[in-house]
Ligand SMILES: Nc1ncnc2c1ncn2[C@@H]1O[C@H](COP(=O)(O)OP(=O)(O)OP(=O)(O)O)[C@@H](O)[C@H]1O
C-alpha cells in the first residue's frame with residue numbers, strides 16, 4: 001500500500017488551523033504554527049486558494065476558509081458561471097462544426113441544458129436552455145454518466161426508457177457503453193433520442209480533473225456521421241478540442 | 256504552409272484580452288488579464304498604464320503559445336480600447352506622469368461646470384458632437400495640467416504626451432522613447448471633445464477652450480491603416496487598426512449599412528447606430544461620434560446611447576456588497592424569486608449618461624421593504640440594465656424616426672439568459688446574439704485584417720456573421736408599461752443629489 005501523501009496531510013492541517021480561533025491568519029502564522037518553511041506553506045495555501053477552499057483578504061493578505069468549503073455538498077460550479085466561462089469556445093465549436101452546440105450538467109437524474117448555440121445557418125431556432133433531457137439516450141448524458149459516479153448511481157436498475165429503436169435498453173448494456181466512453185474519452189448518440197438526429201459530446205473538467213459538465217454538437221445523421229453511421233472523426237476532434245479548451249480555462253490538469 | 260491569424264488586443268476597463276482569429280473569424284486562442292481599479296476618493300477611478308502595458312507583455316505571448324503560433328504567423332494586430340481614459344506620459348522616459356484617469360471618474364465636475372457657464376460653451380457641442388461632460392478626455396487633461404506643478408510647461412514643450420489607451424499601447428509597441436509612433440484613430444479622437452467632427456482634425460477653438468496644448472496630442476489617423484510595426488512583444492507584426500471598443504463592436508457586428516445598430520453589454524453598455532457619411536445631431540440626448548474610417552475612405556458616423564453602469568453594477572454587487580462570488584451567479588440568485596418585489600436600483604454611480612446627462616445624479620435603491628431579499632436585489636440589478644437600454648432605444652427611435660426592429664447584442668453580459676430575456680421583454684423586440692460574443696475583439700481583428708488584405712472586403716466579413724441565440728419578447732404590455740413607469744419615477748429620484756460645490 002502506498003504511504004500517506006505529505007502535502008495532503010499538511011493541507012488538512014492548514015484547514016484545521018484556519019477553522020479554529022479568529023479564522024484569519026497570515027502566511028508566517030500558518031508556517032510557524034505547523035513548523036513549515038514559508039515557501040512550502042505558501043505553495044499549499046495558493047493551491048487551496050485556487051480550488052476555493054481558502055480565501056485571501058486583499059487588504060490584509062490574511063488567509064481564511066473559503067466559501068467553497070461551506071458548499072462542498074452542492075455543485076461546485078454554478079451553471080451560469082459554466083456558461084459564461086464556456087461561451088467563447090461553444091461559439092467557435094458551432095462555427096467550426098456547422099452544427100448546434102449544447103452544454104449540459106446533471107440534475108436529479110436528468111440532463112439539464114445550460115447553454116445552447118444555434119446551428120450557424122440563420123434559420124429559425126429556439127433556445128433550449130433549461131430543458132431536461134434523458135441521460136442514457138443523449139451523448140452529453142452518457143458522458144456525465146461515464147464520469148460522474150453520482151449521476152450514474154441515480155440511474156435505476158433494469159429496463160431503460162425507450163425513445164427510438166436505437167436507445168440503450170438495459171443498465172447492463174449501458175454499463176458496457178459507459179466503459180467504452182471512458183476508454184475513448186467521448187460519446188455519441190446516433191438516433192438514440194430522435195430518429196434522424198445524431199450528437200457527439202465530450203467532458204468538461206474543472207480543478208483536479210473533476211467532470212463538471214458535458215459539451216457537444218448535434219445535427220442530422222447524414223451530416224454528423226459517415227456512411228457507416230459512425231460520427232465523423234473531424235467533428236469528434238472539434239468537440240474534444242473545444243471541451244478541452246473550456247476545461248483548461250476552468251483549471252483542469254491537461255489530459 | 257503554416258496557418259496565418261489576425262491578433263486583436265481589447266484593452267478594456269477591467270481587463271486586457273488578446274485573441275487570435277482565423278480566416279473564418281473564429282476564435283483560436285485567448286489570454287486575458289485583469290488590472291487593478293484604483294478608487295482613491297469617492298468619484299475617482301484610476302488605472303496604472305504601466306500595469307496595463309505589462310499585462311499585454313504577458314498575454315500576447317500566451318495567446319500565441321496557446322495556438323502554437325509564432326509572431327511570423329500573425330498577419331496583423333488590431334487594437335480596441337476603453338475610450339476616453341486619459342494617459343499622460345513622459346516622452347523621454349516612457350513613464351506615465353500620473354495614474355490614468357478612467358472615463359467613469361467624476362473629478363472634473365467643477366471644471367465642467369465652470370466651462371459650461373462660459374458664454375462660448377455652446378460651440379463645444381456644435382464643433383465636436385459631444386456634451387460637455389466629465390466622461391470625455393479634455394476636461395481631465397485640463398484638470399491634470401492645472402493640478403500637477405510644472406506639467407503645463409512640459410506639455411507645451413512636447414515633453415509630456417497625451418493619449419487614450421490605444422495611443423499608449425501603440426507608442427509602447429513601436430519602441431516607446433526609441434522611435435515610438437504617437438498616433439490615435441478618428442474614433443478615439445472623436446471622444447476627446449477636441450476633434451472637429453466634420454474635419455476630423457484637432458480644432459484650435461476647442462484646444463483653446465479647454466486650454467490643451469497641441470504639442471501633447473497624437474496625430475489622428477484612420478481606423479484601419481498600417482501605423483507601424485511592433486518592435487516589442489510581437490516583433491515584426493504590423494499594427495494595422497485601432498478603434499474605440501464600442502466602435503470596434505459595431506464593426507465586429509458588421510453594422511456596415513446605414514440604420515444598422517448594436518448594443519454591447521460590458522462594464523457599461525453602449526448602443527451605436529450607423530448613420531452613414533453624415534454626422535447626425537441628436538435632439539434626444541445621444542452623442543454624435545465617428546463609427547470607423549477605413550483607410551482613405553470617408554468616415555462613417557454613428558449615433559451613440561452611452562450607459563455608464565451596467566455590468567459594473569453586477570461587479571459592485573459582487574465586490575462592494577459581497578452578495579455573490581462571481582458575476583454570473585447574479586442570475587442564479589435572481590432566479591430564486593419571480594420578480595423584483597417592488598425594488599429598483601438606479602446605478603447613477605458617475606451621474607447618469609444618455610439620455611439624461613445628469614452629472615449631479617447619484618445612485619439609489621428605492622422600494623425597500625422588509626419583504627426584499629437578496630434575490631429581489633439581484634433582479635433589480637439586472638433590470639436596471641434592461642430599463643437603461645429601453646431609455647436609449649427610445650431616444651434612438653425618436654432621433655432616427657425609425658423603430659428598432661431587433662436588437663443585436665454582444666459582450667460579457669449576453670451570457671445571462673435572464674437578462675437577455677428581460678431586455679427583449681422591455682423593448683418588445685427580439686434580441687439577437689451573434690456567434691462571437693467577443694465582438695469588440697472580432698471588430699478590431701476584422702479592421703486589421705482588412706487593412707492588410709487578410710480579408711478582402713466588407714461583404715466577406717458580413718458572411719461570417721451568424722445568429723448564435725435569440726430571445727423573443729413575452730411580457731404582458733400592461734406590466735411592461737407599469738414597470739417602466741416605476742423605473743422612470745425611480746430615475747427622477749436620483750436627480751440633483753450632488754449640490755454645486757458640495758465636493759470642494
Ligand atoms: N453572466 C453574467 N451576468 C451578469 N453580468 C455579467 C455576467 N458575466 C459578466 N458580467 C458582467 O459583464 C462585465 C464583463 O463583460 P465584458 O468582459 O464584456 O466587459 P467589458 O466591458 O468588456 O470589460 P471591459 O470594461 O474591461 O472592456 C462585468 O462587468 C461583469 O460584471
Ligand SMILES: [Mg+2]
Pocket residue numbers: 265267268500521695
Ligand atoms: Mg470591453
